[in-house]
Amino acid sequence: MSAAIRLFRRTRRNRAVSVSGGILVVIAVLAVVLPFVSQNNYLDTDFDHILKAPGFVGMHWFGTDDLGRDLFVRTMMGIHVTLLVAIVASIVSLVIGVFYGALAGYIGGRVDAVMMRFVDALYAMPFIFFVILLMVVFERNFLLIFVAIGAINWLDMARIVRGQTLSLREREFVEAARLNGVSTARIILRHIAPNLIGVVIVYVTLTIPQAILVESFLSFLGLGIQEPQTSLGALVNAGVNQMESAPWMLLIPGGLLALILMCFNFLGDGLRDLFDARQHG
Amino acid sequence: MSLLNVCQLSIRYGNVAAVDELSFAIDRGESVGLVGESGSGKTQTALALLGLLPATAAISGSIKFDGEEFVGASERAFDKLRATRVSIVFQDPMQALNPYLRIGEQLRRILIAHNIATGREADGRVLETLKAVGLPDARRQSGAYPHQLSGGMRQRAMIASALITNPDLLIADEPTTALDVTVQAQILELLDTIRQDTALLLITHDLGVIAGHCDRMLVLENGCLVESGATPQVFGTPKCAHTVSLLEAAPRLKQNVAPQPVSGEALLSVDGASVSYREPGYGRLHAVKGVDLTLKKGETVAIVGESGSGKSSLVRALLGLVPAEAGALSFCGETLSREVRSRPQQTRRELQLIFQDPAGSLNPQMRVSDIVVEPLTVHEPSLDRRDRRERVIGILEQVDLGAEFLERFPHELSGGQAQRVAIARALIVEPKVLVCDEAVAALDGTVREQILRLLQDIQRRTGLSILFISHDLGVVSSISHRVLVMYLGRLVEIADGGTVFNAPKHPYTRALIDAVPLPDPEAGIARSSLSGEVPSILSPPTGCAFHPRCDFAETRCTTDLPAPTVIGATTVCCHRATEIDLQL
Numbered sequence: 001m002s003a004a005i006r007l008f009r010r011t012r013r014n015r016a017v018s019v020s021g022g023i024l025v026v027i028a029v030l031a032v033v034l035p036f037v038s039q040n041n042y043l044d045t046d047f048d049h050i051l052k053a054p055g056f057v058g059m060h061w062f063g064t065d066d067l068g069r070d071l072f073v074r075t076m077m078g079i080h081v082t083l084l085v086a087i088v089a090s091i092v093s094l095v096i097g098v099f100y101g102a103l104a105g106y107i108g109g110r111v112d113a114v115m116m117r118f119v120d121a122l123y124a125m126p127f128i129f130f131v132i133l134l135m136v137v138f139e140r141n142f143l144l145i146f147v148a149i150g151a152i153n154w155l156d157m158a159r160i161v162r163g164q165t166l167s168l169r170e171r172e173f174v175e176a177a178r179l180n181g182v183s184t185a186r187i188i189l190r191h192i193a194p195n196l197i198g199v200v201i202v203y204v205t206l207t208i209p210q211a212i213l214v215e216s217f218l219s220f221l222g223l224g225i226q227e228p229q230t231s232l233g234a235l236v237n238a239g240v241n242q243m244e245s246a247p248w249m250l251l252i253p254g255g256l257l258a259l260i261l262m263c264f265n266f267l268g269d270g271l272r273d274l275f276d277a278r279q280h281g
Numbered sequence: 282m283s284l285l286n287v288c289q290l291s292i293r294y295g296n297v298a299a300v301d302e303l304s305f306a307i308d309r310g311e312s313v314g315l316v317g318e319s320g321s322g323k324t325q326t327a328l329a330l331l332g333l334l335p336a337t338a339a340i341s342g343s344i345k346f347d348g349e350e351f352v353g354a355s356e357r358a359f360d361k362l363r364a365t366r367v368s369i370v371f372q373d374p375m376q377a378l379n380p381y382l383r384i385g386e387q388l389r390r391i392l393i394a395h396n397i398a399t400g401r402e403a404d405g406r407v408l409e410t411l412k413a414v415g416l417p418d419a420r421r422q423s424g425a426y427p428h429q430l431s432g433g434m435r436q437r438a439m440i441a442s443a444l445i446t447n448p449d450l451l452i453a454d455e456p457t458t459a460l461d462v463t464v465q466a467q468i469l470e471l472l473d474t475i476r477q478d479t480a481l482l483l484i485t486h487d488l489g490v491i492a493g494h495c496d497r498m499l500v501l502e503n504g505c506l507v508e509s510g511a512t513p514q515v516f517g518t519p520k521c522a523h524t525v526s527l528l529e530a531a532p533r534l535k536q537n538v539a540p541q542p543v544s545g546e547a548l549l550s551v552d553g554a555s556v557s558y559r560e561p562g563y564g565r566l567h568a569v570k571g572v573d574l575t576l577k578k579g580e581t582v583a584i585v586g587e588s589g590s591g592k593s594s595l596v597r598a599l600l601g602l603v604p605a606e607a608g609a610l611s612f613c614g615e616t617l618s619r620e621v622r623s624r625p626q627q628t629r630r631e632l633q634l635i636f637q638d639p640a641g642s643l644n645p646q647m648r649v650s651d652i653v654v655e656p657l658t659v660h661e662p663s664l665d666r667r668d669r670r671e672r673v674i675g676i677l678e679q680v681d682l683g684a685e686f687l688e689r690f691p692h693e694l695s696g697g698q699a700q701r702v703a704i705a706r707a708l709i710v711e712p713k714v715l716v717c718d719e720a721v722a723a724l725d726g727t728v729r730e731q732i733l734r735l736l737q738d739i740q741r742r743t744g745l746s747i748l749f750i751s752h753d754l755g756v757v758s759s760i761s762h763r764v765l766v767m768y769l770g771r772l773v774e775i776a777d778g779g780t781v782f783n784a785p786k787h788p789y790t791r792a793l794i795d796a797v798p799l800p801d802p803e804a805g806i807a808r809s810s811l812s813g814e815v816p817s818i819l820s821p822p823t824g825c826a827f828h829p830r831c832d833f834a835e836t837r838c839t840t841d842l843p844a845p846t847v848i849g850a851t852t853v854c855c856h857r858a859t860e861i862d863l864q865l
Contacts, residue, residue: 172642173652176706179600179621180656181629190655194646276646 007274016270020263027260031079040070042077043228051246063248065238069228075253078232081225082212083260085145089211090204092150097157098200102188104158105165116162119155127152131223145224149214153207157200164199168192197275205268209261232257282348284309284449284480285330290342290352292325292334292504299325301504302342307450312473312481314491314512316527317501318725319696323484325504327452330482331369332359347449365395368443372455374435378427384411384438385423388445397446406445413475414441415467432588433464433814437471444475451476454484461587462753462796463811469494469798486725488531489755489798492516500524513802530726531800532755543762546614547575548746549599549632549714554608556594556770563819568594570770571608576714579740581747583757583764583778585793589815591770592750596716599748600632613713630660633707637719639699643691649702650687653677656710676709677702680735697728701735708739716748721756733760755797758782766790769818769826776851784864786853788831791863825856833861 011017035041039059049058050068058064062071104115131148138144168174169192177187216233218224225231232253239250283306292300300322307313317323328334330344332351344351346362354362371377379387388407392398398406411419414437427435436456443451453472457465472481473494483495491498491512498515500508500523508521519525556569569591576582584592598605601621610617612631618624633656636642643652653673657664664672674684680701691699700720707715717736721729737760739745751757757764757778764781766773766789774787785791792811813830816822825843828834835857843854 172636172638173644175602176634176636176642176703177655179602179629179632179634180659180710181621181624181626182655182659190647191644195644197646 010274014270014274016266017274020266020270024260024263024267027079027256027263028083031076031083035073035076038070038073040073042069042073042230045069051242053246054248054252062252063246065249066242066246071235071249071252074230075232075235075256078230078235078253079256079260081229081231082215082233082257085149085215085231086208086211086264088146089149089153089215090207092146093153093157093207094200094204096150097154098161098193098196100154101158101161102165102192102196105162106169106184106188106192108166108169112162116159119158122155128221128223131218145215145218148218149211152214153211157203157207160199160203161196164196165192168195194275198272201271201275202268205264205271208264212257212261232260283307284311284347285482286343286345287326287330288343288345290326290329290344291340292322292329293339293341294337298504299338300329303501303504303506304342305499305506305509307480307482309449310478310480311497312476312483312495314495314498315482315484315501316486316488316491316498318486318527318727320503321501322504323486323501324454326501327369327454327482327484330450330452331363331367332356365397365446366448367450367452368446368448369452369454370436370439370443370456373459374432374439375427377439378435378442380427383424383426384430388423388438388442391442391445395446410441410445411438414438414444415471416441431814432460433467436460436464436468440468440471440475444479448479450480450482452482452484455486456483457490458485458487461815462755462798463587463792464814465490465798466796466811487798488516488527488726488800492798492800492802500527516800516802526727528800530730532753532797533758533799543577543580545577545579547611548578548580549612549748550575551599551605551611552609554595554598554610555606556591556598556603557606558603560819566819567821568770568818569598569605572765572767572770572772574599574765576746576748578713578746579744580762581740581749581760583749583751583761584767585751585754585757585764586767586773587752587793587815589769589818590767591818592767593718594770595767596634596718596748596750600634600716626660630656630710631713632716633710633712633714634716634718635700635703635707635720637722639694639696639703639723640691642703643694643699645691647690648687649677649689649691649694652691652702653706653709656706660710672709673705676705679708679739680705695728696724697731700724700728700732704732704735708745711743712745714746714748716750718750719752720749722751722753729756736760753797754782754793755799766793769815769821771826772845772852772854773827774851774853774855776853780850784851786848786851786858786863787827787855788833788861788863789827792830825854833857 046058046064046068049060049064051066052060052064054061054063060070060072062075064071100115104112134144134148174187174191177191212233215224215231216237219231219234220237225234235253236250236257239253242249285307287306288304290300290303291298303326315323315326329340330351332354334340340352342352346367385407388410389403392403392406407423408419411423416422416434416437430438457468460468469490483491485491495512497510498512499506500521502523508515508519508524515524519528551574553571553573554569555567555571557565557567560566572595584595586592594603597603599610601619601624604619610619612628617628621629650673653676654669657669657672673687677686682698682701694702721732724732736747740747749757749761761778763775763777765775766787768789774781774785774790781790782794785794796811811830816829822829824840825838828838831838838856843856845852845854846858848858
């Protein structure tokens with residue numbers, strides 16, 4: 001039985017992973033497909049139906065906003081953008097953070113000290129200042145949001161991974177590998193990294209909601225997604241302003257955002273168990 | 282009437298019975314030993330007596346303490362009993378003591394929580410108890426945090442916290458397993474003297490511990506009581522086969538099959554090895570100072586000493602895991618680099634290591650097959666998958682593990698199986714030297730015997746040389762050709778096995794021999810002729826480092842470092858080696 005099949009079987013047995021992962025996949029697919037089904041698009045203003053409640057009038061299934069734009073299509077687009085930002089930003093922070101932290105922790109000594117002081121220096125830089133700086137240099141760019149969020153989050157990740165690595169490299173199985181002349185890269189890959197997975201996955205699932213929130217904060221400041229494009233965070237922001245007159249503008253994207261965040265949290269817990277050899281027989 | 286009456290006690294977890302219909306009684310002031318291997322239900326029994334079993338445990342039968350029924354008693358009733366009448370001493374005092382509270386404060390809180398004493402009275406009682414358990418300078422030590430005390434002192438503080446309420450029954454769960462043999466003897470002696478009219482239930486896997494210290498003993502196997510009786514009687518005429526096998530596995534100082542001395546060229550040797558570490562705030566810590574060592578082909582050399590004697594640092598320097606500060610290393614007649622990284626691949630292959638903690642030395646995320654094959658992928662990268670698999674299965678067979686273990690993870694192995702996997706990983710590349718760092722210290726008696734026999738077998742078949750580190754002379758006595766005794770980083774005595782055990786020349790060696798708890802009630806209690814503990818290596822005593830603990834010390838011992846002298850077959854570092862008679 002190959003490792004992939006084994007992993008698939010365990011995934012199916014793990015309810016947290018299969019249910020929350022399933023919901024996320026369904027949401028993502030619907031967010032891409034459904035806008036084509038709707039007769040509306042995210043841009044057009046329907047002057048006959050401004051602040052319309054959800055229903056079938058004009059096929060505005062989720063209602064319209066204060067400019068008469070169709071909320072259903074806009075929400076789907078928001079999910080699309082939000083998931084993309086969250087996942088890409090998390091992957092950026094995961095890759096940089098794990099590699100940087102594991103290297104600093106494993107080599108240790110002076111290299112570790114210099115690498116971690118660099119992280120401290122980056123911590124000291126105000127985040128918004130950093131983003132504005134990037135905007136000035138590269139001009140407005142959708143990609144920039146990923147870079148900005150990832151560049152902040154990898155700092156925490158690097159610290160956590162370094163701490164874990166410091167204790168792991170003293171473990172006897174690492175010493176046994178060192179004694180046989182196993183290369184540093186292989187030790188990090190085979191002995192350190194697999195034992196980091198539990199912590200890293202839990203931390204990534206914490207960064208995803210964080211990235212979503214930072215993205216909506218940036219959008220609010222006008223530094224993130226630009227109108228008329230939108231994200232779930234930007235939709236919730238707009239919804240807050242119309243909370244009393246049009247509660248659906250807040251409740252629908254807000255509810256979906258909550259569902260997505262919850263799924264990511266369950267997915268993280270489940271994945272941690274899935275990757276921990278001690279959890280399966 | 283008995284103080285404690287346990288009747289048909291069963292503890293079940295689902296379908297598994299941890300303890301099965303166990304019945305025994307303890308009288309006031311009596312000391313009873315509860316012996317068994319890990320998983321035999323000893324600790325479960327202790328926890329049941331204290332009402333500390335997890336909620337998932339189903340308990341039936343009856344535990345009557347002084348007429349009161351424990352089984353089914355409320356938490357509140359237990360609180361009252363635990364407060365004043367039953368106490369426990371755990372195995373690892375570092376885990377059992379609160380690291381954030383000073384020792385004195387922890388004890389004081391016990392008194393206050395149970396309304397036994399407050400204020401000045403409590404302070405007085407705390408000091409009194411700490412003095413009684415032999416904490417030197419009790420007033421100052423009561424202000425120390427647990428990590429500032431040595432292992433032995435911590436266990437004394439733990440015993441003080443158990444005895445401060447003056448209980449009727451003291452349960453000691455493996456109280457000395459985490460300690461050095463010499464300290465173990467002191468703690469056992471303390472338990473004997475201090476408890477007065479307190480009854481003692483001593484739980485251990487080591488029959489030697491029971492022999493000198495318990496009136497009666499109970500032997501458990503898989504949760505069932507298989508034998509009970511007066512200690513001398515059980516030791517003299519054991520009725521049950523399990524007791525017999527436990528007795529056989531217990532360490533003895535007799536060499537059953539005296540290993541033949543090995544002649545020939547030195548395979549691995551080091552001259553004047555020194556190892557030091559940088560200790561912030563102290564300068565350098567000298568863990569090993571000028572030790573010479575040679576190892577011949579097919580020979581087993583044991584390195585013995587208490588913790589802090591530098592034995593692990595010495596072998597780590599040999600292996601290149603810690604760079605030696607000074608000393609000429611050589612292997613097969615060639616100079617050996619001090620760093621494992623700069624050694625040739627072939628040399629790295631010839632020197633292998635196994636560790637104390639079998640579970641910790643295996644990567645928990647890797648399967649047995651991947652763990653064992655790893656050295657092979659480094660040293661023989663040309664092998665294809667099928668050949669590798671064959672080699673792995675072959676080596677697993679050599680350590681008595683079948684192919685069904687290939688796909689297992691370390692957590693699915695018992696301690697003995699995990700240690701066999703570690704041995705397989707070390708031996709798969711057919712090394713010339715195997716270093717065992719306390720390799721059997723964490724194992725049960727019978728499993729320890731099996732592993733030692735396995736190592737001897739492999740040595741006979743392949744001519745493997747073994748460096749065996751242990752703090753326990755009892756363990757090494759049956760397998761070592763030569764024994765090297767270390768104290769505070771220096772060589773104390775080196776001789777062939779038989780000579781060391783029959784005619785030790787150094788008082789420290791003699792003290793180590795005395796400290797071995799023998800499974801023989803006739804031999805009396807292992808005398809703790811060694812008082813105190815190993816001094817801090819950061820500020821070692823002047824002259825002969827052993828002089829503060831030595832009964833034979835003179836003025837010159839406090840000032841002059843003794844040079845190694847050869848007396849017969851022994852090399853010993855003692856000013857008075859020729860004058861004093863340490864014959865057993």
